[in-house]
Amino acid sequence: MAIKTEPFVINIGPVHPSTHGVFRMRATLDGEVIVDLEPVFGYLHRGIEKLAEERTYTGVIPLTDRLDYIASMSNNLAYVLAVEKLAGIAVPERAEYLRVIMAELQRIAAYLVAIGAFLNECGAFFTPFLYMFREREKIIDLFEMVSGQRLLYNYMRVGGVSQDIPEEFLPALGEFLKQMPRFIDEYDRLLKQNEILLARAKGIGILTKEKAVNCSVSGPVLRASGVKWDIRKADPYSIYDRFEFEIPTGEVGDCYDRYRVRIEEMRQSLRIIEQAMEQIPSGAVKSEVPHLIRPPVGEAYAHIEAPKGELGFYLVSDNSIAPYRCHIRAPSLMNLTALREMVIGWKIQDAIIIFGSIDITVGEVDR
Amino acid sequence: MILSLSGKEVAAQLEQQFPGSIIASSENNFLVKSESLLDIAEYLKSSPELDLDYLNHITAVDYYDYFEVVYQLTSIKHNHSLVLKTRCYGRDNPLVPSVVSLWQGADFQEREIYDLMGISFDGHPNLKRIFLWEGFQGYPLRKDYL
């Protein structure tokens, strides 16, 4: 005689210790297995796109900081690239190199948070998280030297960066570059062959290549599924075509591959920073732009490879001092499209791990 | 370097396949009628030399007389991209066909446009508000809201 069972619905979130912000998942469970999952968000919707229509082009830059608050240099960069494309403004050489250095440092910092939070959800009670934060503190100290801020930098400007780096920045950066590879190797060695991590993350939440492309997934999640698509190589913005680096890809597309891709990309970022440090010229850091920028009538879309994926800004201008329409292509929101397929058929504990490996920031999802 | 396909050439190519559906075309993008959007999108995705299988984003812009919906498509294999636009008139119940059946990445983005601009997508499986709560009146991103 079969036991009569019925599926029941539980709520994971919105206030949940699994970090990443206010995000809610309504899961329908049959025993421990998930049969349906519906992500519900909007708890952090601040209306940034509407607010951007009332500020000047330069005044939108602090708003963009607050999108993906873990990686705010990248957000700034994407926005100013879009405005420069719209208005046809050129950027001096030194500013380009500074932008690249800041963007890559930010990438390393954001990946450290991503990996730390992922391992925290696997259950390694904060130990790898705190180790990675120790390295992140060094990066944040570098950023504080440059912009005076620890988290929301507001550093890039239309036509360059806001101020030049102080003298102690480059030596401190050199110090950091000497120490960091050893730490990445240490984390890799501690975690790569850990039996429990392999059991929890290998083969879990597989996203196939075709599904990933169809769901408009981007960033490390796409590359872990085997698609070699990185905007720094496919559509180089700024001066990325002058640097030599590789794009790591995964094979299977499970959580373990996403973790490996992030670790390898941190190493490649260190390579880029080294090359940029050698080649950086002296000169101006901001080209002459009027205080209130009035781009000609038109539209432009500029995208960069942010730590979370492809971050793009679509700007429409009608020759006034504020953008007519500013749309933000948020990578976290796109990556969430694939969540439901990845999770169905696994247990709740796996769902938390899969969700952690996609690595979203709710500030970007909700804008 | 990603190649931006010229709107004029693609428009000329499409005019042969689907006569009468292109309204205008320029160097950067081209504009189609909303009724033939789904056929054109399917052709763009499945034709081997275009092969536009990756949908970057969908946006809607409110130009007081009409809404313009902008699609940015990319092909990963050929490394080229294309911008496709369509318009819908009227502010009471604008309607555009949904492309979720072709690119699943359009799912959340179309819901967002419905939520914030009020454009309905025909054929979307789950057209509900995504950021604002059920029962919210009005569409905030429109130019005449506030």
Added chain:
Amino acid sequence: MIASPSLNLEHYWQTLPPDWPGGFWWHWLVLTVIIIASVLTLVMGYIWIERRGMARMQARLGPNRVGPFGLLQPVADAIKVLIKEDIVPANADKIVHWLAPVIAFAPALMIFAVIPFQSGTAGRLADLNIGILYVVAIGSVSTVGVFMAGWGSNNKYSLLGAMRNVAAVVSYEIPLVLAIIGVVLIAGSLSLNQIVLAQDIPFILLQPLGFLLFFIAGCAEINRSPFDLMEADSELVAGFHTEYSGMKFALFYLAEYAEALAISAIITTLFLGGWRGPLLPPWLWFVLKVIIVFSVMVWTRTTLPRVRIDQLMALAWKFLLPLALINLLITALEVLAWPEALPWVMIPVNIAIMVVLVLLWSRFFKLGWGRVEV
């Protein structure tokens, strides 16, 4: 029996007359007070060791404000918890909800009735001749308390957590008991006092595989990392004690550490030689050994991620159980074949067997298998 217990160790460290304080009821009263006071103090010390130790391993400081080196932190926590409001969910089953912490905590204290911490009759509350059987039996009762907590909270999360807990505890009882039987075979008696007296050589050397099995199964029984999915913070908020606050939550918290203390004490008694050791007073040796075992538990907690529920069950049934059976078989053969032989032969043989078995078995069994439907 391998070692003879007639070495008259009862008079080795003689500070008190052998039947102090004389009389059955006085003995019971004094020792009960001593045991309860020292258990509660040691539990507070444990909480401090865990928080400081884990913090230092995570490159941070840990509590260092309250008292010297933060030693009074657990006291501060206890006071905080005592003055909190006691919230009971509206639709909860009141009696079950109220009784659950009591039933979960009491067995942890009752285990200490038979554990010897000093030589002589004053060293333990009772010398049951079925000592270790009593320990195993009482230890299982706290699971009933956990299940009552999960049911009485009227909360899906708590119920899920409690069910997982029951499944895990039941699965890990078997390797636990089988590891104990190996020790019993060598010592020749179930009484904990006799087991300590029989350890001229600590049984960890004679039964290395048994020690390993008991440690792993013990960690799983008391829901410690890497098996702490019952109260996994990042998954089900807090498992079966989600709906508890105030003193009842404090009882669950204390029960968790008291059980950890109990398992450490049992490991010390069975494998490390109890209170035996030169120079220092026996009770000090006992406390030192217990602290060492607990530090190893803190170490594994800080280092390892968490396993999933079906992997937990697979580990118990497919990995630990066959190893425990093989261990029992080999121990029985050795006891039969060399009854009064040199234990020095047994030590290298057993250690070699353990290394070979563990390596061989882990090659066959990978943690990623095992889809036991719970």
